[in-house]
Structure formats: C-alpha cells, structure tokens
Amino acid sequence: MKPEWLERDNIVRKRGISVEEFINGFEEPNKPVLLEGCMDNWAALEKWNRDYLVDLCGDVRLAVGPVEMKLEDYFCYSxxxxxxxxxxxxxxKFAEKVPVLGSEYEVPVYFREDLFSVLGNERPDYRWIIIGPGGSGSSFHIDPNSTSAWNAVIKGSKKWVLFPPDVVPPGVHPSPDGAEVACPVSIIEWFMNFYGATKSWKKRPIECICKAGEVIFVPNGWWHLVINLEESIAITQNYVSRRNLLNVWDFLKKPNASTLISGTRDRVNLYDKFRNAIEASFPGTIEQLTRTAEETAALQKKPSFWDSVTDSKAGAFKFSF
Incomplete structure (x- = not known):
C-alpha cells in the first residue's frame, strides 16, 4: 500500500459512550463509527495468535474462499x-466447529439487540472468524440481507474505505436488481485506478485504519472495502436491531428476494418465517415501528415556519388573515 493511500482518517472515534449515545449518534442516523475500549475484556484479545490457534484447532477445516482448508495448512499458504x-x-461456522473460540469473545454492548436471533438455528449466517495475510481482504460490497455489522480486530490492522448507500464507489457497477456487483479484479487495482479521484468528490468516503482492540460499526447499505495491512485476525457479526428492522423487512419482501438473500438454505420462506417469529416474540413491534417511521417522514415533509409564510413562486412573503 502506498503511504498516500493510508493518510486519510476521517471516521469518528468514540470511547466509553453509552448505548443511548451510540443509538442516537450513529445507529439511528446510519453513520459509521470506530469504537475503542469495548473489547478490552475479551480473552481472545490476549490469546488469539497463530501459535494459539494452531495448537487449539490447527487440524480443523475452515472456509477459505470456495474451499475448506485445515487452519495450519492455511497459515502455510499465507x-x-x-x-x-x-x-x-x-x-x-467457526464457533460450532471450535466452541472454545465462541466463548473467548462477547458481543459489545452496543450490538446485543439482534432480532434475527428469533429464528434460532434457521437464521442466516451472521458471524465469522476472519484471518488473512497482508494484502488480503474484501472488495467493495454491501453487507448481506440489509443488515448492519460490527468488525473487531484482534490481531493486525485493516484499512477501511466506506461510501454511503447513495454513492456507488467509482469502478463499481452493481446490476439493476442488486444481485451482482462488478468491480476491479483486485483491491490494489482499485486504489491504483480510482482512489485518487475520490479526493475531489463532494461526498468523500469515510476512511480509517482499524487496529487491534478496535471495533468498527458498518451501517446497513454502506459500500465498504477492507484490506489487511499485515496478517490479521478479526471477528465480525451482522445483526438486525429495531433501528434497522424495517430496512431488512423491505429487503426480504423484494420480488427478487430469493436471488438476493444469502447465508440460508431457505431463501424463499425467510420473510414469512421471520415475520411470524417477530410477531410471536415481540407482538406489535412491526406496526409500531412502521407508524413511527411514517410520522417521522411526515414531519420531515412539513414546511418550516418561513416556508409557510413565503410565497416561493413570487419570492415574497404572504400572510393570511
């Protein structure tokens, strides 16, 4: 990575904020934030390194791209x-394959409401262990099923570039139905060919380097690219809270939802199963959230005082007596 690709760091960083502050400042307005100090008590932060993982589960086969490899073989490859x-x-499925790994971290307090959990074992895939050498990573994508996500770095560091939902990154070409995304062959190619252009954009991307012990919140719908700057180990989880439930709802109801939904075998019936489970566990929640959203939208459309007394066509004040 060229030094100039790492200079920009414009994400908001917070330490020790309350759950209410997180919801009001970031989750509700759908803005990324980098959170410090919320994984300090994880056993994983002290224990997870190459030697520990190989001793614990070196012979366990884990998903690597389109194949599965023993962890010790993957480290040899990397x-x-x-x-x-x-x-x-x-x-x-790392926590099912190696239960000890699942017990050595905990969900940060900000992300503990996860409504997909009402589906039990039928919920879509939602948590992953991520390991890769420097230069590995994920090209631009939006997280699955309209979920939000958090990503915690345990070892190493990652460069993040994020664009809001209404800004498609340069060089990225999603299909009209959102089912496919065409982008440069490699992450480095994107930086070489397109990164420089974003410096002059009115809506510049959010960028940061997320280091060990830090957690980034990725709001739903945000495009993001991630590249490991060194060998890195991380945990990420996707989740659905009340702030995001209606977005997920709309996504699951799309006519082509069965081609867009990922992480579950039963794509066709996921919407019905989720709706029934939510209604059984949290009766009236959907109606309440829908009503609140409609009221908020109506308030946003309501003209201000000055709009109400100004004749926009004539450019002058108007009063009614």
Missing amino acids: DQTREERPLYLFDP
Whole structure:
C-alpha cells in the first residue's frame, strides 16, 4: 500500500459512550463509527495468535474462499503466497466447529439487540472468524440481507474505505436488481485506478485504519472495502436491531428476494418465517415501528415556519388573515 493511500482518517472515534449515545449518534442516523475500549475484556484479545490457534484447532477445516482448508495448512499458504489477491479465511461456522473460540469473545454492548436471533438455528449466517495475510481482504460490497455489522480486530490492522448507500464507489457497477456487483479484479487495482479521484468528490468516503482492540460499526447499505495491512485476525457479526428492522423487512419482501438473500438454505420462506417469529416474540413491534417511521417522514415533509409564510413562486412573503 502506498503511504498516500493510508493518510486519510476521517471516521469518528468514540470511547466509553453509552448505548443511548451510540443509538442516537450513529445507529439511528446510519453513520459509521470506530469504537475503542469495548473489547478490552475479551480473552481472545490476549490469546488469539497463530501459535494459539494452531495448537487449539490447527487440524480443523475452515472456509477459505470456495474451499475448506485445515487452519495450519492455511497459515502455510499465507506464508508462501505472492498473489495480488490472496485467499481469505472467512468461516461462518467457526464457533460450532471450535466452541472454545465462541466463548473467548462477547458481543459489545452496543450490538446485543439482534432480532434475527428469533429464528434460532434457521437464521442466516451472521458471524465469522476472519484471518488473512497482508494484502488480503474484501472488495467493495454491501453487507448481506440489509443488515448492519460490527468488525473487531484482534490481531493486525485493516484499512477501511466506506461510501454511503447513495454513492456507488467509482469502478463499481452493481446490476439493476442488486444481485451482482462488478468491480476491479483486485483491491490494489482499485486504489491504483480510482482512489485518487475520490479526493475531489463532494461526498468523500469515510476512511480509517482499524487496529487491534478496535471495533468498527458498518451501517446497513454502506459500500465498504477492507484490506489487511499485515496478517490479521478479526471477528465480525451482522445483526438486525429495531433501528434497522424495517430496512431488512423491505429487503426480504423484494420480488427478487430469493436471488438476493444469502447465508440460508431457505431463501424463499425467510420473510414469512421471520415475520411470524417477530410477531410471536415481540407482538406489535412491526406496526409500531412502521407508524413511527411514517410520522417521522411526515414531519420531515412539513414546511418550516418561513416556508409557510413565503410565497416561493413570487419570492415574497404572504400572510393570511
């Protein structure tokens, strides 16, 4: 990575904020934030390194791109690879395969409301262990099923570039139905060909380097690219809170939802199953959130005092007596 690609760091950073402050300042307005200090008590932060993981589960097969590899074999591969886009270990079943790993971290307090949990074992994939050498990562994408996410770095560091939902990153071409995304072959290619242009954009991307012990909140719908600056180990989870439930609802109801939904075998019936489970666990929640959203939208459309007394066509004040 060229030094100029790492200079910009314009994300908001917070330490020790309350859940209410997080909701009001970031989750509700759908803004990214980097959170410090909220994983200080994780056993994983002290224990998870290459030696520990190989001793614990080196012979366990984990998902690496389109295949599965023993963890110790993956580390051998990552030491030897010189590929521009190295394979990335990204396993959604790690806690089932190695229960100890699932017990050595906990969900930060800001993300503990997860309404997809009402589906139990039928919920879509939602948590992953992520391991990769420097240069590995994920090209631009939006997280699945209209969920929000958090990503916690345990070892190493990651460069993040995020664009809001209404700004498609340069060089990225989503299909009209959102089912496919065409983007440059490698992350480095994107930086070489497109990154410089974003410096003059009115809506510039949010950028940061997320280091060990830090957690980034990725709001739903945000495009993001991530590249490991060194060998890195991380945990990420996708979730649905009340602030995001209606977005997920609308996504699952799309006519082509069965082609867009990911992480579950039953794509066709996920909407009905989720709706029934929410109604059973939290009766009236959907109606209440819908009503609140409609009231908020109506208030946003309501003219201000000055709009109400100004004749916009004539450019002068108007009063009614």
